[in-house]
Amino acid sequence: MCSYGLASPIWNVGNTMAVDFTAGATQSTSGTSIVPVDFYLSTTNTVTSSSILLKRSTKVSVTSPGPYCSSMAHDTLSLPATTNGSCFALGNYYVIAKTGTSQLYAHELIQAEGHPSLTGFSPQTAPEGGLVTLTGTDFTSQTYVLFNGVAAARSIVNATTLVAQVPAGATTGRIRVGKSGSTTTFCNLPQTSGTDFIVDPYCLSSANYAGYGAIDYVASSEFTNNTIGLGSCPNYTNDTQYVVSATAGQVGKQIDIQFGSCGEANYEKLFKMYVDWNGDNDFADAGELLIDEPSVSSDVLYTITFSIPTTVLPGTKRVRFITALYDGSTVTSPASVSSCGVYGFGETEDYLLQIAPAPGFTPAAVSSEMPRAELSIARGAEEPTVRLQADAASAPAPRLTLPGLP
Ligand SMILES: [Ca+2]
Ligand SMILES: [Ca+2]
Incomplete structure (x- = not known):
């Protein structure tokens, strides 16, 4: 090699590198001869068995007899796909130009600009x-x-x-x-x-915007999930680390729940409770909408009292709570909100319900009994009200179309 130079000391993956070089040769007679120059990528400044051949360039030629260096040749180099057969290791390399036993090298920092x-x-x-x-x-x-x-x-x-x-x-x-x-x-x-x-595997259910409404407190005999006063106002919370335990056929299982306003005024909200009794990853089957309460208030402790169907198979069931504000656009009535989809303000929380088999449980003993549930005020200024909301004959709620990103 007579001379050798790369366009830059930094080489970004995906880019080609321009290279200028001349090579010497001893030619005995007139005529054009190609002098091949090999370019290697190497972690050392000499070519070894671990060096990677980037290219054999045939841009250098000599025409006159005698030993001398060729005129300047220009070529481009590209990086290999991998440096060890499976991936590309970024870092400092030598790019070596070699003809015969003569070699020159340049130092290169190979980086991945724009690669996240x-x-x-x-x-x-x-x-x-x-x-x-x-x-x-x-x-x-x-x-x-x-x-x-x-x-x-x-x-x-x-x-x-x-x-x-x-x-x-x-x-x-x-x-x-x-x-x-x-x-x-x-x-x-x-x-x-x-x-x-x-x-x-369960469908998306979420508020579109943070603010005005949230589920602040959920407690059963198994756990207390209290976020009152934390100042957070999530649109959806996966609370499936909290597990309610019950038995098939159990009557009067209770869960306390309280709603909040995220520091805003107490606007009217609806509340829905679903349980995927049959474990098919939806809340659309008969009896899976347990509570469809059109109006709940913030900062009032409610108690959900519900019964477990005798026919439910043992195992873990998903529970979904939704509170959504009447915002005049996305939510104008309870029918505006279903187990899937987004609404303006409020929160969806998912929990688990672990069903143990009832004594003498037999799946073949099919009963027509369907789940029943009620929501009552356990603590607050208002007069207690009790509503029976379970309706085994209710049709599955309509599904909302999920919007894409803006
Ligand atoms: Ca919450
Ligand atoms: Ca279901």
């Missing part, structure tokens, strides 16, 4: 259509997000935060971020989450 990394996500579980906040680096308009391989809509908040929507058809698995057009897997740039994101 993923450092975390929250929540750990959400349904299709739910929103997941991702944290990382280099989030740009070119950043893509995959949920276990399925592309997701996303909104870039800033370079370190984006909000992705769990795509239809997503399955439980890793979340991956990448740069549009690039499938490069980096050995030392975390693009894939370290843990699985879990797709909640």
Whole structure:
């Protein structure tokens, strides 16, 4: 090699690198001869068995007899897909130009400009259509997000935060971020989450906006979930770490519940309670809407008293509480809110109900008994009221269409 130079000491993955070089040769007679020059990517400044051949350039030629250096040749180099056969390790490399036994090298810092990394996500579980906040680096308009391989809509908040929507058809698995057009897997740039994101099989139910209404307190004999005074006003909370225990056929199981106004005025809200008795991941079957209360107030402790169907199979059942404000647009009547979908203001909370088999329980002993439930005021200024809300014959509530991201 006679001379050798690269366009820049920094090489970004996905870019080509311009290279200028001349090579010497000893030619005995007139005529054009090609002098091949090999370019290597190497972690040391000499070519070894672990060096990666980037290109054999045939741009250098000599025409006259005698030993001398050729005129300047120009070529471009591209990085390999991987540096160890499975991924690309970013960092400092030598780019070596070699002809015969003669070699020159340049130092290169190879970096992944514009390739995002993923450092975390929250929540750990959400349904299709739910929103997941991702944290990382280099989030740009070119950043893509995959949920276990399925592309997701996303909104870039800033370079370190984006909000992705769990795509239809997503399955439980890793979340991956990448740069549009690039499938490069980096050995030392975390693009894939370290843990699985879990797709909640239950449909999305959520307020669209934080404010004016929330479920502040839920308690049973098994747990107390008290968020009164915390100042938080979530649109949805997955509270399935809280488990209510009951027995098939049990009468008079009680859960206390209190609503709040998120520091605002006490606007009228509705309340609904669902249980997925048959465990088919929806709340649409007969008897699964336990309470359809058109009006509840903030800062009043209510008691839900309900019975477990004798026919329910033992196991874990999902419980869903929804309170939603009458906002004059998205919610104008109880029919505006169903077990799935979004509404303006309020909160959905999901819990679990663990059903133990009743003594002498036999699935074949089919009964026509359907669940019954009532909501009563346990503490507050108003006169206690009791409403029987269970209606085994009620039709499944209409489903709302889930909106996409703006
Ligand atoms: Ca809450
Ligand atoms: Ca169901």
